[in-house]
Amino acid sequence: MSLVADLASRGLVQQVSDPAIDQRLAEMGAKRPIAAYAGFDPTADSLHVGNFVAIIGLMYAQRNGIRPIAIVGGATGLIGDPSGKAAERQLQTKETVARNVQGIRGVLERFLRFDDPKAPAQIVNNLDWFGAMSAIDFLRDVGKHFRIGSMLAKDSVRSRMEASEEGMSYTEFSYQLLQGFDFYRLYKDYGCVLQLGGSDQWGNITAGIDLIRKLEGEGGNALGLTMPLIATASGAKFGKSEGNAVWLTADRTKPFDFYQFWLRTEDADVARYLRYFTFLPLEEIDALLAEHVKSPEKRLAQKRLADEMTRLVHGAAAAEQAVAASGTLYGGGVEQLDAAAVEALAGQGVATITVLRAKLEGGWLVVDAAVEAGLAKSKGEARRLIAQGGLYVNNVVVTDASLALGAGQLVAGAAIVLRGGKKNYRLIRVA
């Protein structure tokens, strides 16, 4: 058993509840099949790269023959985890949460094997046990085992009470009971002996470990492990691109944009990310980094990272297409585009809008085009972009805000490549 050793070698262990987790897992695993779990908040119908660390944790568990369980918090999502949050969460409707649970299930199915003969993955919705539980039962059976003192001492509570003006509602205060009880149920019914989570989850994880010990007595022995919260070397939040989260599904973040996100990783981060997120052997990563240090301008490490990640998340075909599209758009190949290449770009996950030919022939203002393509939120913003020299049609700077696009700008008679800034490409095709 080398789950913790594996994770540690990748720099993915922040804190452990027991220094000998691997050994303990081996002992328990010898007697019966064991499982490990991580929770996912259904705040959206998809997961983003910020959730990826937890997924990686489960993937390593599965590789070690431990059944990975993902809890999709249909119940806890209705409450809102205060950990790491400065402000009270906006409550979601039950319908929204139910829909999000479905979406997240779909994402997880791509990373965990559900048909693994030895350690099949499983998705569990904690609404299964909370949905039917009455408030009275909850207070008697769960609440009784929690002491206010230790609840107040949790970092997630203290920081809100002391540091922030926000305070905290009773609803969020009780979150740790819910997550603690999740762990207990999984421990009892699914043989789940280990909980994984981001470092902000420590308080919630220990709440579960304590609850299991109290309810199960001597035999109750659950384990917890937290993984580091990922931040960029320059201190920015990880996983945002142009202010938006980078998602793991193509409908929210195009494979091309996903590839580009990783490709733009700064030097100071690329080594960590390769270790964290890819399954490349460490020796190979070291060799790659040695190359990278010699000639950083080649961005070999970033290219490899982007390729591996896109491959892992969107598949080999999408990755190859993203590489090809990047070559075309950033290699200055826009002028040489032909109809086939345009077709390819669209297929390669470059965000595309389609307009009627008549619109183009009627003289379509670039300003309007930029807004419709999603490069600017308003015409004013589009005009500002132009004034600053940040809008390009077919890689040529637009200098006149009153410019109208026409059929003449169509590359190979098929499409116009619109670019905002360095990073945002849109393909406009005619129907």
Add this chain to the structure above:
RNA sequence: GGGCGUGUACCGAAGUGGUCAAACGGGACGGACUGUAAAUCCGUUGGCUUAGCCUUCGUUGGUUCGAAUCCAACCGCGCCCA
């Protein structure tokens, strides 16, 4: 239930009758330099048919020639007392 306080643009935070589309900081975005990096520098950051007009300062209503600023009620939030 009572007292005190608070609610401003993405976030933090000034402004307390006109000169306020609203200082400043952060973030974000654009440009320059580079390596689609970092750091640094410059610029932008409510909308529009842009020398002008329109909509914003918790909500609604009022006072006033004129309100983010004054008044009333309501809503949200914080702290304290019960």
